[in-house]
Amino acid sequence: MKKLLAILLAAVTVGFGSGAWADDKMAESAPVAATSTDVAPATGIPAIAPAADAVAPVVAPTPNKGDTTWLMVATAFVILMSIPGLALFYGGLVRSKNMLSVLMQVFVVFSLISVLWALYGYSVAFTEGNAFFGSLDKLLLKGVTVESLAATFSKGVVLPELIYVAFQGAFAAITCGLIVGAFAERIRFSAVLAFMVIWFTFSYLPMAHMVWYWAGPDGYLSAEAAEKLNATAGFLFQKGALDFAGGTVVHINAAVAGLVGAFLVGKRVGFGKDSMAPHSLTMTMIGASLLWFGWFGFNAGSALEANGTAALAFVNTWLATAAAALSWMGAEWLFKGKPSMLGAASGAVAGLVAITPACGFVGVGGALTIGLLAGVICLWGVNGLKKMLGVDDSLDVFGVHGVGGILGALLTGVFTSPGLGGSGIYDYVANKVADNYSIVDQVIVQATAVGVTLIWSGVVAFVAFKLVDVVIGLRVPEDEEREGLDITSHGESAYHY
Numbered sequence: 286m287k288k289l290l291a292i293l294l295a296a297v298t299v300g301f302g303s304g305a306w307a308d309d310k311m312a313e314s315a316p317v318a319a320t321s322t323d324v325a326p327a328t329g330i331p332a333i334a335p336a337a338d339a340v341a342p343v344v345a346p347t348p349n350k351g352d353t354t355w356l357m358v359a360t361a362f363v364i365l366m367s368i369p370g371l372a373l374f375y376g377g378l379v380r381s382k383n384m385l386s387v388l389m390q391v392f393v394v395f396s397l398i399s400v401l402w403a404l405y406g407y408s409v410a411f412t413e414g415n416a417f418f419g420s421l422d423k424l425l426l427k428g429v430t431v432e433s434l435a436a437t438f439s440k441g442v443v444l445p446e447l448i449y450v451a452f453q454g455a456f457a458a459i460t461c462g463l464i465v466g467a468f469a470e471r472i473r474f475s476a477v478l479a480f481m482v483i484w485f486t487f488s489y490l491p492m493a494h495m496v497w498y499w500a501g502p503d504g505y506l507s508a509e510a511a512e513k514l515n516a517t518a519g520f521l522f523q524k525g526a527l528d529f530a531g532g533t534v535v536h537i538n539a540a541v542a543g544l545v546g547a548f549l550v551g552k553r554v555g556f557g558k559d560s561m562a563p564h565s566l567t568m569t570m571i572g573a574s575l576l577w578f579g580w581f582g583f584n585a586g587s588a589l590e591a592n593g594t595a596a597l598a599f600v601n602t603w604l605a606t607a608a609a610a611l612s613w614m615g616a617e618w619l620f621k622g623k624p625s626m627l628g629a630a631s632g633a634v635a636g637l638v639a640i641t642p643a644c645g646f647v648g649v650g651g652a653l654t655i656g657l658l659a660g661v662i663c664l665w666g667v668n669g670l671k672k673m674l675g676v677d678d679s680l681d682v683f684g685v686h687g688v689g690g691i692l693g694a695l696l697t698g699v700f701t702s703p704g705l706g707g708s709g710i711y712d713y714v715a716n717k718v719a720d721n722y723s724i725v726d727q728v729i730v731q732a733t734a735v736g737v738t739l740i741w742s743g744v745v746a747f748v749a750f751k752l753v754d755v756v757i758g759l760r761v762p763e764d765e766e767r768e769g770l771d772i773t774s775h776g777e778s779a780y781h782y
Contacts, residue, residue, distance in 0.1 A: 346443045348434065355591040356448050362582025363455035367395045367462050370579050374572025374634070375466045376779075378680050381564040382769025383470045384779035390465045390477050395458045397478060398485055402454035406485065410493040411453065416520035417491045419498060426450065436501025437589040440713070444589060452586060457493070460535045461485055466680030467543025468550040470561075471766050474774050476759045483749035484542055488742045492534050495519040496526060496734065505713035525710070526734035527701060527727070529598065530587035532642025532694040533738040540687030541739055542746040544678060549750045550759050552677035554766050566626050573630035577606055580637045584644040594708075598644040602637065605644075605656030609636025612660030628664070631685060635663035638689035643697040648706025655696050663689045694735050698728035 372391040376384045398406070408423035423429060435449035436442075461481050465472075499518040505511045515523055521533070528534060553561065563569060584602045588595035613632025618624040639659035640652055647655070667684030678684065701707035702722050709718040710727075753759060760766075765773035772778060 346434065346441050348443050348445050349590075351591045352437070352442070352589070353445055353448060355595070356444060356452055356586060356589065359582035359586025360448065360452045360455055362579040362586065363452070363459065364395075364579075366576050366579030366583060367455070367459040368392055370572050370575030371459060371462050372572070373568045374576060374630075375469065375680055377565040377568030377570075377572060378466075378563045379469050380561060380769070381780060382771055384564065384771065385777055386474070386770035386774055387465065387469055388779070389474065389775055390469075391462045394462050394465065394477065394481055397481060398458040398461045399454055401482065401485060402457050403450075406457060406490055407450050407453065409486075409490040410457075411498055413498075413500070413517050414494070416518075416523065417495060419490075419494050436503065438502060438594070438711075439590060439592075440502045440505075440716075442590060449589075453493070456531060456535060456583075457485065457489055460489055460531070460539045463536070463539040463682060463686060464543045464546065467540075467547045467678045467682040469679040470770065471553050471760055472546075472550050473758060473761055474770075476753050476757050479753045479757055480546070480749050483752065484742075484745055487749070488538060488542065488745040489534075492538050492738060492741060495521040495737070496528050496534050498522060502713045508714055511714050521734045521737060524733060525727070525730045527646055527697050527710075527731065528642045528694065528734065529645040529697075530584045530641045532638075532690045532697065533734050536638050536641060536686040536690030537694065537735060537738045538742045540683045540685075540690060541742040543682035544674075544676065544687065545743055545746040546750055547676045547678045547683075549747070549754070553679065554763055556677045563627065566630075570626055570630055573633055577633055577637060580606070580641075584641060588645055594645050597708075600649060601640055601644040601647060601652035604649060605640035605652040605659070606633050606636035608653050608656030609633060609639065609660035609663075612657045613664050614660075616661050616664050631663070631667070631681070632660040635659045635685050635689045638686050639663075639693035639696070642690070642693045643700060646697060646708050647700035650706050651696070651700030655693060655700065658696070659689050659692055662692055691735055694731050695728060698731040699724055701727065 368391065372388045375391060376387045379387050403426055405421065405424050407426065407429075408421055409419045412419035412422050414420040429446050429450060431445065431447065433446040434443040435446040437444060461484070464481075464484070465477060496519055499522050500514045504514050521528075526533070555561070580602055581599055585595045585599040588598055610629050610632040613635060614624045614629045617628040636656040636659050639655050643651065643655060663685050666688035667681040670688065671678060671681065671684055676683075699705065701709065702724050703709040703718065704722070707722075709722050711717075712719040750759065761770065761773065
């Protein structure tokens, strides 16, 4: 028995020793890999350069559950901004006889654009095509599965593509909803829907593609690779335009369409003579508060990751909005003698609009400055500029979203400067913030983006409204307008007394 145990023990010892010896020999014979500063395309992690005859394993990136959860929450926040946030904000500003019509327009436009986004919108905006339009490769979300991934702004960091689709779709829906405030209380419901289909297709989608479409950061491994990838990006992305969460794509784009609509639909019956005061500032305040809450998803969600940039966008959104509410209220108090709830709420929305393109790029000081300026300048936009234009922009869409969006887009070029506390522009080839930021050069780029948006949206909106006017007619009859659109267009009333 003792001999048997001795033999077994010897066999085990030899077995382990042989395995260790084999491992040592493999380690000795393996080529020594030289370290490299290259970045592995699939992971973004500093890689080890393999020998010529070795095969480097490719590790597929995996979505981080925290990033995915954050974008789901942010998407829900953006939906909250539209329904009920924007609907209540606008609804409270109109007369009681038109409250339901505004709620219907925002609610149904949100639904319509959501469906169109899945049918073809996402494909046109966020696939590779030319500098202005994407392809039709993802019609009906073809190929978008639970396994497909979308890039973020960090190498090797990805998201499930489905939640990226939903996040961007919520942006498209609220952008179209913003437009209805410009011609509220006198437009045909069918005309609103027909116009939205045309404008969404030929203005929102190309603007989103021009500003936001790119191949993602992972392929930016050399100057040559970067040049090739940039050539596949959207027109304004190639120019270097900065728009973190939609100053051009959302606010200026929608505001111009609204302004064109206000001109072409015409002024409300009794405008300048009859009282058209908001019927419920309580509803407007609730709506503004929901907008402010949801805007954290709108802006901080645009970081696409739960990281420091998202936190910066969150804080900037909070502070710029507060500063704008105070500056609008203070200026109104100074010139009119009394601070108003409408002024404070309008100022908050102006701050939200102005900080949107800048929120992930500027420091806190820049955000506070943008907010303070937005409150005062947008106050002028809804009073002085509106009178100069001679237009009945019912709910001051251009005065707030147009003026605030232009201001924010231009000041993004100023306060993104590292010298003023901004983030600068990240160089994905060098994997660091680029040197020698030029405020003047970037402001010129920003102004170019603003100009393209004004012209593109204005032309598309003009053509779309004219087509709808010929086929359907833009405006309800005068007797229906006087009675109110709630009853005449929808057969219902928002209130029963």
